[in-house]
Amino acid sequence: MNTAIRNFGAATVVDITGHIDLGSSPALRKAMLECLKGTDRMAANLAGVKYIDSSGIASLLEVLKEARKSKKKFVLFGLTAGVREVLQLTRLTGVFEIFESEDGALGSALSHGSSCP
Amino acid sequence: MNRAEVLIRFLVPSDPCYLSVVRATVGELAAVCGLREQECRAMTLAVDEAMANVIRHAYRGDPAHAIEVECEGRADRLNFTLLDQGAAPDMARLQPHPLDDWSLSGRGTHLIRSAMDEVHYERVPRGNQLRLSKLLPAPARAGKKEGL
Numbered sequence A: 001m002n003t004a005i006r007n008f009g010a011a012t013v014v015d016i017t018g019h020i021d022l023g024s025s026p027a028l029r030k031a032m033l034e035c036l037k038g039t040d041r042m043a044a045n046l047a048g049v050k051y052i053d054s055s056g057i058a059s060l061l062e063v064l065k066e067a068r069k070s071k072k073k074f075v076l077f078g079l080t081a082g083v084r085e086v087l088q089l090t091r092l093t094g095v096f097e098i099f100e101s102e103d104g105a106l107g108s109a110l111s112h113g114s115s116c117p
Numbered sequence B: 001m002n003r004a005e006v007l008i009r010f011l012v013p014s015d016p017c018y019l020s021v022v023r024a025t026v027g028e029l030a031a032v033c034g035l036r037e038q039e040c041r042a043m044t045l046a047v048d049e050a051m052a053n054v055i056r057h058a059y060r061g062d063p064a065h066a067i068e069v070e071c072e073g074r075a076d077r078l079n080f081t082l083l084d085q086g087a088a089p090d091m092a093r094l095q096p097h098p099l100d101d102w103s104l105s106g107r108g109t110h111l112i113r114s115a116m117d118e119v120h121y122e123r124v125p126r127g128n129q130l131r132l133s134k135l136l137p138a139p140a141r142a143g144k145k146e147g148l
Helices: A025-037 A054-069 A081-089 A102-110 B016-032 B037-058 B107-115 B138-142
Strands: A002-008 A011-020 A041-052 A073-077 A097-099 B006-013 B066-073 B077-084 B118-124 B127-135
Touching: A002 A025, A011 A025, A011 A054, A011 A102, A025 A041, A025 A054, A041 A054, A041 A081, A041 A102, A054 A073, A054 A081, A054 B037, A054 B107, A073 A102, A081 B037, A081 B107, A097 A102, B006 B016, B016 B037, B016 B066, B016 B077, B037 B066, B037 B077, B037 B107, B037 B127
Parallel strands: A011 A041, A041 A073, A073 A097
Antiparallel strands: A002 A011, B006 B066, B066 B077, B077 B127, B118 B127
């Protein structure tokens, strides 16, 4: 699993690639929480995620919790079929704000007046 | 061995870096047995979650132990059996339970039960044994690849 960070003014995109499992989810959690500290609006690009398990979902959920606590915005985009299925099975599709494209995610992340869903 | 049956055995360390090895095999076996792509992903996820539970709970994160994993493809079902010598699981955790939107734990067992038709835990003389079974629908059985 790898992460890369791109900044777009007030928003940050985290590109995540590879397998997110018990071995890699702690690093993902740490990288995203660290990134969240330096931005008000963060979007996770999951298009390159080949696999995610419940520990990875828990990491994303923890980032969302922290974002809400800090009155920041955290959204997801580029979900592969596998990632979407895991979110559906764990009934979390309604908890996260999910976008098809980076433009949509950035548009949401950059919008004012709706910092948290 | 009947040509419609296959048995694959792993003895892997309780180290998360080996999870991807078992995942690859489970996914491929499910595909060879005729399951659809989405079902193959669900099988892979269920076995992976079960192994992760062993690493986290039975062995408390210590990577120096062993997990035996048996993947069995039969004419009418897929069986996955995990055996470990760690602490016995909390039976309440293995039972179906409602999901809490914001809880950071408890989703693994839910994913296993969602994917599998049978989930059976047993304390056996050699340790903890978890058997996961997926019944193969008739079209999947008929669609098995030749040559097995």
